[in-house]
Amino acid sequence: MAATSVQVVEDFQAAQNDKIASPPSQEDLERSEASKTKANEFFNDKNYDQAIFYYTEAINLNGCNAVYYSNRSLAYLRTECYGYALSDASSAIRIDSNYVKGYYRRATANMALGKFKAALKDYETVMKVRPNDKDAKMKYQECAKIVKQKAFERAIACDDSKSVADMMDIESMTIEDDYTGPKLESDGSITVTFMKELMEWFGEQKKLHRKYAYQILLQVKQILQKLPSLMEINLKDGEMISICGDIHGQYYDLLNIFHLNGLPSEDNPYLFNGDFVDRGSWSLEVILVLFGFKVLYPNHFYLLRGNHETDNMNQMYGFEGEVKAKYTSQMFDLFSEVFQWLPLAQCINGRVLVMHGGLFREDGVTLDSIRNINRNRQPPDSGPMCDLLWSDPQPENGRSVSKRGVSCQFGPDVTHHFLEENGLDLIIRSHEVKPEGYEVAHGGRCITVFSAPNYCDQMGNKGAYIHLKAPELKPTFQQFTAVEHPNMRPMAYANALMQLGIL
Structure with a gap:
């Protein structure tokens, strides 16, 4: 770069x-x-x-x-x-x-x-x-x-060291007699009944047994590591997918999305576009539900990596602290391994490209470039992987320095050139709070969607998700407002240096 x-x-x-x-x-x-x-x-x-x-x-x-x-x-x-x-x-x-x-x-x-x-x-x-x-x-x-x-x-650090997943001994974990929460099937499989019980259990602020949490993580890792860095799907005429942006640990707002838009199923597919965790204080509940649905519907429920599915962000903004408080440091290490296998982008019908951040600091990046990214790592400070997770659009043509201090900002001309070069119609990305929950920019060819309403209990923004229906693939926007949640402040598990009150 x-x-x-x-x-x-x-x-x-x-x-x-x-x-x-x-x-x-x-x-x-x-x-x-x-x-x-x-x-x-x-x-x-x-x-x-x-x-x-x-x-x-x-x-x-x-x-x-x-x-x-x-x-x-x-x-x-x-x-x-x-x-x-x-x-x-x-x-x-x-x-x-x-x-x-x-x-x-x-x-x-x-x-x-x-x-x-x-x-x-x-x-x-x-x-x-x-x-x-x-x-x-x-x-x-x-x-x-x-x-x-x-x-x-x-x-x-040692390149040939075993992963946490390889060292797990799930069979030795026992389920205590007094545990009355959701249970996986005897063979570890996830069912619709389990997912409904899990969401209700978490809504009551109860904890899933550690054995089941580990089983979900191990199963989702097996699925994710077989996927390419660029996912490609084709919707048949009449089929629709719902695309959600950042959730950031706002579990009760996630439940509201499913209430408004229906539970995930083979007939109701979803794509969640990164930043599932951090800041909100129910990040663990959010990610276990999302991972559970990924295991249940591997070909109809899609997850992309955000800039907060990374070690540095998790260390500062709460997810690491939350996992360690509710479970163990070993479980966080396993989450870190799983996050590294999340795909970086998804192309729908060869026409719509979805990524968490945005486009690139340099010209010449193609869909093949994304396909060839080695994603099983922490993101570098520069390059296409970094840009996919971190960049933002700007109204002016050209590129400029990033307001975030990472990657860049890209203008309408950059978007137009990238889409034309790759035969695409538009990009959909997340990564930024928007007052209405979404924003249409760059002549309608760059769309931002953000699904954490009243972000961090202070921004007052709406949330939104997008419907894309084949064959037109014309985005329609569904807005919603924040719902009540238990009395726990955002950033409750964040590093002390990042607490909003002491900046």
Whole structure:
């Protein structure tokens, strides 16, 4: 690739330097403060897009105020624009090298991007300035622990080591007499009755027996590892498929999708487009239900990998912590193995391409390129696999640096060229919160669908899913709103450094 994700962020930072200009006039100072006040009000109302607009207005009037950059950095963090957040934090530090919040923000952005050593360096700086700050000390210690853990994992990694699945001894696990929950058949097979009982059991906040959870994981791994990186299906005339976007551990909203749209079956196929886990605090329930349906209907229920079906994201945003809290670290390791076998894209009737993120940082990527991706790994920092999981569309032609700090943003011309080169009609992707649950862009040829309404209990967005019916394959959109759920906050299992309240 022409540039790594680090270079992408550095390019954006260089552009930001131009905004740090000479001291403003008294009139501009007053106007910039008024804009900052408006921005703060929108931020407190959780309207982060408007907050960013007015922080930007303040910065354009006075590019010498570290607070403006730091505040906008926090707003970018809340909207998952980690690349922009990193750049703004760095700008705040360049303006005032003693501005502690700038280091806090930059460390948080680096943590979100999986750049733990860089984050640790900033936390070390904070500790030097505030050696008695308990919060800073906690963050420093937590970050240092992660860096040491990563170093240890690299040291013991061995290419010929056995997988967790190979070492599992399911038969030795006993089902206790007092367990009254859903049970698999004696041969381990999954039935419709089991899935209905499982969904109800999880809805009552009860736990599936560990033996059955392991059996589901082992069965779904056997199915997934036989699949290509690019799945290809053909709908017959009159057949329809439902395409869902991000779920992010919002289990009760997943149940609502099945209530509104019907349970999966051979006559009611589904495609879930990545980011099943993290953030929401019922990620384990979501993924076990989805995996259960994949085993039950392997040829009519489809799952694609998202950027959150990865170790770094799971470590920071809650899934690893949730699995360890509800089961064991061994089970998380098995989930990690299974996630690596999830396909990266799906082509429907040779006309519609579905992926979690989007298109590519370079021209020339074809469907054959996707077919040839070795996906059984953690995603690299650049290349087609990274782009499929991370990129985003933009309204302007061409490509630009990613707001996330990973991959790129691509314009209508990029979409048009890719579709024409590969004989496709449109792409469907997810990866971004949309107020209406979906968005049609690039002249109708790039569609975003997001299925986690009121994302993280704070965004107020609708959820949506798409119906595609052959032969037309014209997308129709079904919107829905969030449903009530038990009183458990989002990010309950996330790493302490990523809790929204301490950014």
